[in-house]
Amino acid sequence: MNVRYFAAARAAAGVDEERFELPPGSTVGALLAAVLGVERPVPPAGTPPLDRILARSSFLLNEIAVRDRTVVLSDDDVIDVLPPFAGG
Known part of the structure; x- marks a missing residue:
């Protein structure tokens, strides 16, 4: 499985x-x-630890939102970690 991190999750x-x-x-x-x-x-100064970020993040499974953490994954799946974003 591949995990891609964005924004604060990447940091x-x-x-x-x-x-x-x-x-x-x-x-x-x-x-x-x-x-x-x-x-x-x-993490860099001002960046929360990854556990706090994951607790508040949204996830995409193969580019589709997934909220259920009991969903079974396949070896070739991609999970995107999207922390809360600010701005508009």
Whole structure:
């Protein structure tokens, strides 16, 4: 599974995207737990830690909004992490 980070999520993760290999039948929730299990550098000043950002983020699964963290993923799925945006 590929995870792509945007805005503050990118800053907190320290990468634009990363790949995770999880067992068949893994869910969105399991993928997010794997994301949080990665040791990361301290985010830049003013950027919340990744766990706080994920708690408030929206997610796209293959470009379609997904809210249910029990959705089962396939190996070639892409999850986009979209933190809350400000502005207009």
